[in-house]
Amino acid sequence: MFIEKLKEAVRKILPEVDVVIGYRQGFDPLHATPYFLDKPEQVDQLIWNPLCVQNLCSYIPFLKGKVGVIVKGCDSRAIVQYMQEKLITRENIKVIGVPCLRVISVKKVMAAINQQTVQEVTFEGDNIIVKIPEGPKTIPSADVAPRKCATCQLATPLQYDVLAGEAIQSNKPQDTFEETKEFEKLSLEERRAYWEKEFDRCIRCYACRNACPMCICQDKCIAESRDPHWTSQRANVTEKAMFHMIHGLHLAGRCISCEECERVCPMDIPVAKIKKKISMDLKELFGYEAGMNPDDTPPMYTFKVEEATIEEHEI
Amino acid sequence: MADTGFLPKENLPALLEALSKKFAVFAPVLDGEVVLFKRFAPGATLCLTRPANLPPKGIIFPQSETLFNFNFKKDPEDPKKTSLELKENLDFVPTIIFGSRPCDAQGFRIYDRVYLETDTADPYYKGRREKTTIITLACNAPSPGCFCTSVGRGPAESDGSDLMMTELGKGYFFEPMTEKGKEIFKDSLFEDGSAYKEQAQKAHERVSALVKKPFAILEGTPEKLLSLFENSQFWEGETAKCISCGACTYLCPTCYCFNITDEQVGNSGERIRSWDACMFFHFTLEASSHNPRQNKHQRLKNRVGHKFSYYPKKYQGVIACCGCGRCIRYCPMSVDISEIVAHAQGA
Amino acid sequence: MSSIHNPYLPEIGTVIKIIDETPNIKSFQVVLNNPEKMKNFTFEPGQVGQLSLFGVGESTFVINSPPTRMDYLQFSVMKAGEVTSALHELAEGDQIGVRAPLGNWFPYAQMKGKQILFIGGGIGLAPLRTLILFMLDQRADYGDITIIYGARTPNDLCYKDELKEWEERSDVNMILTVDNEFPGWDKRVGLVPNVLKEVAPSPENTVAITCGPPIMIKFTLQALSELKFKDDQIITTLEKRMKCGIGICGRCNIGTMYVCKDGPVFSLTQLNELPAEL
Numbered sequence A: 001m002f003i004e005k006l007k008e009a010v011r012k013i014l015p016e017v018d019v020v021i022g023y024r025q026g027f028d029p030l031h032a033t034p035y036f037l038d039k040p041e042q043v044d045q046l047i048w049n050p051l052c053v054q055n056l057c058s059y060i061p062f063l064k065g066k067v068g069v070i071v072k073g074c075d076s077r078a079i080v081q082y083m084q085e086k087l088i089t090r091e092n093i094k095v096i097g098v099p100c101l102r103v104i105s106v107k108k109v110m111a112a113i114n115q116q117t118v119q120e121v122t123f124e125g126d127n128i129i130v131k132i133p134e135g136p137k138t139i140p141s142a143d144v145a146p147r148k149c150a151t152c153q154l155a156t157p158l159q160y161d162v163l164a165g166e167a168i169q170s171n172k173p174q175d176t177f178e179e180t181k182e183f184e185k186l187s188l189e190e191r192r193a194y195w196e197k198e199f200d201r202c203i204r205c206y207a208c209r210n211a212c213p214m215c216i217c218q219d220k221c222i223a224e225s226r227d228p229h230w231t232s233q234r235a236n237v238t239e240k241a242m243f244h245m246i247h248g249l250h251l252a253g254r255c256i257s258c259e260e261c262e263r264v265c266p267m268d269i270p271v272a273k274i275k276k277k278i279s280m281d282l283k284e285l286f287g288y289e290a291g292m293n294p295d296d297t298p299p300m301y302t303f304k305v306e307e308a309t310i311e312e313h314e315i
Numbered sequence B: 001m002a003d004t005g006f007l008p009k010e011n012l013p014a015l016l017e018a019l020s021k022k023f024a025v026f027a028p029v030l031d032g033e034v035v036l037f038k039r040f041a042p043g044a045t046l047c048l049t050r051p052a053n054l055p056p057k058g059i060i061f062p063q064s065e066t067l068f069n070f071n072f073k074k075d076p077e078d079p080k081k082t083s084l085e086l087k088e089n090l091d092f093v094p095t096i097i098f099g100s101r102p103c104d105a106q107g108f109r110i111y112d113r114v115y116l117e118t119d120t121a122d123p124y125y126k127g128r129r130e131k132t133t134i135i136t137l138a139c140n141a142p143s144p145g146c147f148c149t150s151v152g153r154g155p156a157e158s159d160g161s162d163l164m165m166t167e168l169g170k171g172y173f174f175e176p177m178t179e180k181g182k183e184i185f186k187d188s189l190f191e192d193g194s195a196y197k198e199q200a201q202k203a204h205e206r207v208s209a210l211v212k213k214p215f216a217i218l219e220g221t222p223e224k225l226l227s228l229f230e231n232s233q234f235w236e237g238e239t240a241k242c243i244s245c246g247a248c249t250y251l252c253p254t255c256y257c258f259n260i261t262d263e264q265v266g267n268s269g270e271r272i273r274s275w276d277a278c279m280f281f282h283f284t285l286e287a288s289s290h291n292p293r294q295n296k297h298q299r300l301k302n303r304v305g306h307k308f309s310y311y312p313k314k315y316q317g318v319i320a321c322c323g324c325g326r327c328i329r330y331c332p333m334s335v336d337i338s339e340i341v342a343h344a345q346g347a
Numbered sequence C: 001m002s003s004i005h006n007p008y009l010p011e012i013g014t015v016i017k018i019i020d021e022t023p024n025i026k027s028f029q030v031v032l033n034n035p036e037k038m039k040n041f042t043f044e045p046g047q048v049g050q051l052s053l054f055g056v057g058e059s060t061f062v063i064n065s066p067p068t069r070m071d072y073l074q075f076s077v078m079k080a081g082e083v084t085s086a087l088h089e090l091a092e093g094d095q096i097g098v099r100a101p102l103g104n105w106f107p108y109a110q111m112k113g114k115q116i117l118f119i120g121g122g123i124g125l126a127p128l129r130t131l132i133l134f135m136l137d138q139r140a141d142y143g144d145i146t147i148i149y150g151a152r153t154p155n156d157l158c159y160k161d162e163l164k165e166w167e168e169r170s171d172v173n174m175i176l177t178v179d180n181e182f183p184g185w186d187k188r189v190g191l192v193p194n195v196l197k198e199v200a201p202s203p204e205n206t207v208a209i210t211c212g213p214p215i216m217i218k219f220t221l222q223a224l225s226e227l228k229f230k231d232d233q234i235i236t237t238l239e240k241r242m243k244c245g246i247g248i249c250g251r252c253n254i255g256t257m258y259v260c261k262d263g264p265v266f267s268l269t270q271l272n273e274l275p276a277e278l
Ligand code: SF4
Pocket: A201, A202, A203, A204, A205, A206, A207, A208, A209, A261, A264, A265, A266, A267, A268, A269, A271
């Protein structure tokens, strides 16, 4: 059983660190919840399944001491990006990598079962079987996977100190930003209308910001600060859009596409779309993808008089 | 007129349309996968099968509202002299919240003690509250995370509602709880409901039994939480996974904290009141940069403490959590307030 | 039109006088523009007010003039954040918003006939000032009055004219101190809590009222307990970030207590019952 391998890896790491962050069962069978453990007898509480969705790396920059963390492929780009931005001391982090081909979006499952109470969840082959009051419902996992999994190239994490299980290769097509390009074909008015409708629901709870592994200055965020006073506390679409644009731009060349922002939004706003558009531009302009190589420098962290990939305009 | 009523399902839109003529009617509608209270318009698709993601608290306590406008006026005789004009914003319209859940209505009861039952009543809350009639739908199944029966409420709790409705097969059974409720109830669309009373009662009991019970009793919990106040190890452990966002507070029907800020353009501006949350670092940050709740465990401790200890100590034992489960259901990290309370009870 | 009182709506007042107390503290004397309201304005010593600069915001200050002198309301402002910095830019004649009085007050009725010991540091003299002047205006009601007041340097002492007056009075025992030696300073040198220990006032039939920076308070409370003051003989005022000022907005609580409404004045006995979250 894979879970035994994972527990073994955690037991091995535990004496070397102050805390290990993994997953345990949450309040219902559909929810996993982050688990901070520091004692061997806690290891048996650990779980691993496609519902272990949270990017546990997000906690690391705020923790002192030595930290062990369970990391999926997509999450591992956060570790790489932290290294680029010198936000962690790599030696203090013990990365327990887990191979992963796909997680499952709780929101999508909940939509598929009409938001009912879940009594039991099992996994069989490529299906998730969810027991609701009217009986078990079998759903193909691919139908309820988050968008990011469809094109994920990182079946094995980029960074790990121990790998639970065997390294595997991704069998997914490369991300060609199809969805973003399709969206860009809409007229300005259509796009504006789309975002106005989406942002209208935003309650400015900042879950998207705080869940983001790269939003490390959240306690100083301009969304709340009056110094600088760039946003007001009005709850209108303009202010909300302003927050999201700043959030997105502060992640230019830093967003590692884990799409936590979108996963956590209680109002179901597709905020990762904004970041994806910026990531696409960054890739086109600078040939850069965040969180892939620890030796890279994020393009917004440097300045070159002439960018190789940007055509200069004559003035 | 009968004490209770029955409304066949197909007559529901007609009722809402009739009410819309006299009131601003807010009802739960589907927006993508999210259920939100919106101004009812004929043809809107109601979603009455589950509680709204966001409780209707914003209808009485908007996420952001203007307390007053201010205006600096230059004296035409002496432009150096300016006078100042303030204009309060206290006009409220008769409103109906249709299809709230018992926990949503309970939320307003939690507010009432703080906003109304004080010598400095809040005129904005009071104005809207008094003009609002709350029509509540008893739940016919608990949602994931619900635990209302453990905090002294239940899926058919009527306190806080003006008119209760229960879904029974082909229609809804209605029971007015207040004078305001009786007013609505006068509408001729209602049939006599007396034949359904018992059936409704049975439905309430059935659903009540389905709600999960994370803890059996709450006796002694306020004191227990206070005694744990300085046990930072306990709180750090319980809150390690919290990311200190505002989802739990903004979605909570009983969380009532706010911020006041000024905005000005040119010679005029407004003082705004907007939702705020004790989970945010900025909430208690002082100008000196001292922050009494510097760490997230202190902040989540305040949230749990406020609901399960401070508020009940202040208000005759009433728990300021109605068990709606929203903070559990939508927490990005699946922090479970009922689990924290249960752990505290056992600590 | 609203029939009920709107506790969020400030009264408009005029700043009639600004006094530079120290390099970063200014006092503002404010008169409400509506003469009727000014005439009927009442408050108790220790109560606070919210000053509004429209467009910037509000901030809380104690009314440090006494209720026995109602020509104006005085507030002293130390420059720290957005609102206080903007207040420092005001000129005499400028308009300002006032929401007052808010909060509780010093239990002066219970202090009658007792010896009074004031211990203040820096701007912490502001809340004491209202009570000192109030007591001096009704001098016969109280026993000995001792004031121990200190600041970092002589320049940082507030209300310098009054300090001189109080020093000259025979019915006030005024003790001034600064943290370090300073050219031209011939009075005591030393931190307030240490000076308090040197002076060693008797706790017999005495009430100690203290206000100052948190670190001073901490050691002052220790010193008072060494001098055998009991907790219910010690009174202090607390500060928190405030918004509504009426116990609703939720940010100034310590456990069940809202500093804006249940405070700012607390006895040490009351403070000890509160959770430790200062
Ligand atoms: S998580 Fe969603 S609702 Fe909350 S601030 Fe972000 S976009 Fe808005």
